[in-house]
Amino acid sequence: MTAMPPLAPMPVAQARPVKFGALAWTALILGIAGIVGSPILIFNNLTAVVAGVGFILGVIAFFGTKKTLAAVGVALCVAAIVFTVLAQNAAVKELDKITDQLTGSGPAQTLSVGDTFHGKDIDLTVANPKEFTTGKYSMRPNAKAMSYDVTVVNHSAKPWTAMLLIQATAGNAAAEQVFDTEAGFNGTPSQDVLPGKELTFKLGFVDGPGDITVQVGTFGDDKAYFIHKR
Known part of the structure; x- marks a missing residue:
């Protein structure tokens, strides 16, 4: 009886190498x-x-x-x-x-002259516009100008320092602020306003054609624009 030849071993599949x-x-x-x-x-x-x-x-x-x-x-x-x-x-x-x-920074408020801006610490009013002529000792003597009364009321619980940033435009041009000591235009005051008290002062600007816009900003409140339509 002839012996059966040995079977060849089955090939073993090699594991696929892992890449990355x-x-x-x-x-x-x-x-x-x-x-x-x-x-x-x-x-x-x-x-x-x-x-x-x-x-x-x-x-x-x-x-x-x-x-x-x-x-x-x-x-x-x-x-x-x-x-x-x-x-x-x-x-x-x-x-x-x-x-x-x-x-207190945020969108600026637009008001009319005579209105009151209610800020975080103060109420601010720009009112009583009047025409006048600057004096001979003014930086712009004998110039046509407009004056406004500015009133600040401190409704906070602590003294408020009057650090106001004020500018104005007449029409499309910048309006120069009037400094005339004899006429009472001494610029922006800097003294403290006690809680519940108010401060009133005058501002003047050399006039020009068109409406006048008075821009008032503080270090603790929003900006406000007071428009004087003429």
């Missing part, structure tokens, strides 16, 4: 770290950079054998960067809101 697997895992981990750190303002700049690095590694790993893992890592890194930008924008808006509350 470490990069895919790294992208995934960096993406998770970026998402976790995105709400933390003191860290999210760093975590955004980490997510950016993870994105690059994930794109490279996508050409390897761990495509699904790399795609998840890339998606997480993109989400981390987006969340960081949203968190920072929200923080900036909140900071602007707090700054506006502290400084």
Whole structure:
């Protein structure tokens, strides 16, 4: 009886080598770290950079054998960067809101001469427009001008320093402020106004064609524009 020849061993399939697997895992981990750190303002700049690095590694790993893992890592890194930008924008808006509350800055109010501007610490009125001619000792002697009475009422609980920033326009041109000591035009006062008290002084501007707009701003309140239509 003839012996059967031995069977040849079955070929064993060799495992496919993993390509860029470490990069895919790294992208995934960096993406998770970026998402976790995105709400933390003191860290999210760093975590955004980490997510950016993870994105690059994930794109490279996508050409390897761990495509699904790399795609998840890339998606997480993109989400981390987006969340960081949203968190920072929200923080900036909140900071602007707090700054506006502290400084009183905001949209300027437009009123007519005779109206009262109600600010954070003061009420401010520009009223009683009168024509006059500047005196011979004025910086612009014998010039046609307009005067206004300015009244400041301190409704806060502490003394308010009269630090007003005042400008004016006549028509489309800047109106020069009148300084004439003899006529009582001494510029803007700087003394303190006590709580519940008021301060009244005169302002004058060299006249010109068109409506006059008096712009008044303070270091603690919004700007206000008082328009004198003629």
